[in-house]
Amino acid sequence: MDQRKDKHNCGISHKGCISLVPIFNHLDAEQMDEIMETVQSWSFKKGELVYRAGEKSDVLTIVNKGSLRIYRLSESGKEQLVRVLKPGEFTGELALFNETVHENYAEAMEPTSVCQITRADLQALLVKYPSISLKILQELSTRVDQSETQAARFTTESTEQRLALYLSDLLGPDSESSIVTLPLTKKDLASYIGTTPETVSRKLKELEEANLIERISSSKIKILDEDKLLFL
Amino acid sequence: MDQRKDKHNCGISHKGCISLVPIFNHLDAEQMDEIMETVQSWSFKKGELVYRAGEKSDVLTIVNKGSLRIYRLSESGKEQLVRVLKPGEFTGELALFNETVHENYAEAMEPTSVCQITRADLQALLVKYPSISLKILQELSTRVDQSETQAARFTTESTEQRLALYLSDLLGPDSESSIVTLPLTKKDLASYIGTTPETVSRKLKELEEANLIERISSSKIKILDEDKLLFL
DNA sequence: TGAAATATTTGATTTCCATCAAGCATGTCA
DNA sequence: TGACATGCTTGATGGAAATCAAATATTTCA
Numbered sequence: 001m002d003q004r005k006d007k008h009n010c011g012i013s014h015k016g017c018i019s020l021v022p023i024f025n026h027l028d029a030e031q032m033d034e035i036m037e038t039v040q041s042w043s044f045k046k047g048e049l050v051y052r053a054g055e056k057s058d059v060l061t062i063v064n065k066g067s068l069r070i071y072r073l074s075e076s077g078k079e080q081l082v083r084v085l086k087p088g089e090f091t092g093e094l095a096l097f098n099e100t101v102h103e104n105y106a107e108a109m110e111p112t113s114v115c116q117i118t119r120a121d122l123q124a125l126l127v128k129y130p131s132i133s134l135k136i137l138q139e140l141s142t143r144v145d146q147s148e149t150q151a152a153r154f155t156t157e158s159t160e161q162r163l164a165l166y167l168s169d170l171l172g173p174d175s176e177s178s179i180v181t182l183p184l185t186k187k188d189l190a191s192y193i194g195t196t197p198e199t200v201s202r203k204l205k206e207l208e209e210a211n212l213i214e215r216i217s218s219s220k221i222k223i224l225d226e227d228k229l230l231f232l
Numbered sequence: 233m234d235q236r237k238d239k240h241n242c243g244i245s246h247k248g249c250i251s252l253v254p255i256f257n258h259l260d261a262e263q264m265d266e267i268m269e270t271v272q273s274w275s276f277k278k279g280e281l282v283y284r285a286g287e288k289s290d291v292l293t294i295v296n297k298g299s300l301r302i303y304r305l306s307e308s309g310k311e312q313l314v315r316v317l318k319p320g321e322f323t324g325e326l327a328l329f330n331e332t333v334h335e336n337y338a339e340a341m342e343p344t345s346v347c348q349i350t351r352a353d354l355q356a357l358l359v360k361y362p363s364i365s366l367k368i369l370q371e372l373s374t375r376v377d378q379s380e381t382q383a384a385r386f387t388t389e390s391t392e393q394r395l396a397l398y399l400s401d402l403l404g405p406d407s408e409s410s411i412v413t414l415p416l417t418k419k420d421l422a423s424y425i426g427t428t429p430e431t432v433s434r435k436l437k438e439l440e441e442a443n444l445i446e447r448i449s450s451s452k453i454k455i456l457d458e459d460k461l462l463f464l
Numbered sequence: 465t466g467a468a469a470t471a472t473t474t475g476a477t478t479t480c481c482a483t484c485a486a487g488c489a490t491g492t493c494a
Numbered sequence: 495t496g497a498c499a500t501g502c503t504t505g506a507t508g509g510a511a512a513t514c515a516a517a518t519a520t521t522t523c524a
Contacts, residue, residue, distance in 0.1 A: 072380065072381075072384050074384045074385060074387075074388035074389060075385070075388075075389065075393070075397060076388055076393065078388035079388075080384040080387055082380050082384070093369070093373040093376070094373045094374070094376065094377050096373075097366065097369045097370045097373045098370055098373060098374060103380070103381070104380070123362075123366070126362050126366070127362040130355075130358055130362060133358055134355070134358070136369060137368060137369065137372065138330055140369065140373060140376060141325040141328075141329045141330060141372060142326070142330060143376050144325070144372060144375050144376050145326050145335050147376060147379035147380050148304065148335070148336070149304075149335070150383050151314075151379055151382050151383040151386060152304050152314070153306060153307070154383060154386035154387060155306075155310075155312055155386060155423075156306035156308055156310035156311075156312055157306060157307065157308055158510075158511090159510080159511065160510095161307070165307060186471070186472065187471075187472095194386060195387075195511075196511080196512065196513080197472070197473090198472085198473080198474085198511090198512080199511060199512075200472095201472060201473050201474080202473085202511090205473085205474090218471090218472085218520080230307070390480080391480080391481070417501080418501075419501080427482085428482060428483080429501080429502075429503095430481090430482080430483085430502090430503080430504085431480095431481060431482075433502060433504080434481090434503085437504090450490090450501090450502080
């Protein structure tokens with residue numbers, strides 16, 4: 001299926017698309033208006049691909065509404081969930097900055113709208129507003145760190161520990177509530193932490209039997225003892 | 233051991249440090265001279281740390297001569313080799329751009345000299361020469377990709393496949409010779425591909441017995457059949 | 465709503481690889 | 495030079511988790 005068949009032009013671009021985004025929303029109103037002029041807005045239905053590995057591209061894609069599943073197919077053809085993009089986050093930087101093809105797939109997880117800005121327009125903006133560069137550099141260096149953290153966990157932690165760390169990451173440091181909502185299906189969660197759905201199911205059961213967590217519903221989990229969870 | 237005790241000021245900074253580096257060497261001579269004024273040069277003996285996890289820092293570190301082992305300690309305390317920096321490559325971007333602490337350790341693998349540029353100086357340069365931003369964005373997006381590739385391999389490929397892919401990566405696409413030189417000790421290689429030295433030894437033996445490779449010396453390996461190697 | 469499709473759980477079995485242990489090789493430096 | 499340390503290889507064992515299979519639960523949408 002061609003990408004053209006998936007995406008639907010939204011017509012006039014929404015201001016939200018720019019004012020929402022950390023890489024742009026520190027600018028003042030007129031500057032954001034200026035940027036708005038240069039972006040294109042598109043919407044995708046659940047399951048549609050924004051781009052796929054192997055495609056060339058010269059746009060940066062910013063999520064406006066909905067969410068995108070970023071995944072890759074490894075050399076042996078198995079799927080690996082890399083990350084989920086929420087509104088305000090961007091993707092496509094590899095193909096954009098290196099003038100190469102995408103290595104990932106980006107798929108709408110729900111009805112999703114995105115904005116796209118071309119390489120030429122973005123470069124012009126970077127020259128005019130260097131603070132945008134800094135924001136993107138910030139985001140990319142964070143992303144390198146996250147990816148390295150994830151990679152290190154694969155080789156040094158057990159599956160149970162990776163699951164526990166994932167739950168703890170969801171909770172965050174500023175945890176008012178101890179109830180986390182899994183933002184992924186079990187299948188995607190399994191892929192993300194590098195295991196199978198069967199093992200996720202078993203390990204959650206073990207954590208529950210050890211009174212470290214309590215399953216409220218299929219996607220809601222109460223963390224009963226975060227400290228012990230991290231000490232597995 | 234304090235960082236201050238490890239590093240030794242080289243006095244006048246070397247031009248090499250700047251002219252060598254992809255993020256700067258597209259500028260013209262005067263501009264590079266200008267940048268040289270702002271960088272500090274340091275040298276480290278084998279085993280000394282340029283920085284360690286948990287430290288704050290406001291400098292970008294660029295390798296001039298030698299090499300740096302970038303590694304991290306996971307939540308459970310085990311070491312994971314993230315990458316090896318060669319002359320012209322940089323590190324420290326996370327602490328620099330996000331004003332946070334390092335998550336990695338950077339250790340000299342041999343006598344190594346580096347240049348460092350401060351956040352303030354770098355920001356001024358980014359404003360003055362936006363092309364530098366683009367180079368850094370390029371490098372960081374490549375690094376995100378490499379790290380995601382590595383992470384995906386951990387979860388989707390067997391140890392044998394990861395080793396084979398690593399050897400194939402060493403060979404590169406433009407392979408005149410079919411002999412690769414392992415740039416890492418077996419221990420570091422094992423850490424990098426997420427296994428143990430014992431398993432590396434065994435798998436190399438298996439690959440040799442299958443006539444896919446031939447061990448010339450402890451660090452030199454001849455690839456006999458790259459296609460089969462990738463098809464494991 | 466209810467049937468079909470999809471997800472989740474549970475169980476049984478197998479496989480891969482880490483770990484532990486010991487022998488061999490190589491390098492180092494007193 | 496030789497003794498010690500360090501690194502590499504090989505073997506034996508155990509354990510963690512993938513795979514295969516089947517039953518149950520949940521979601522989807524006609």
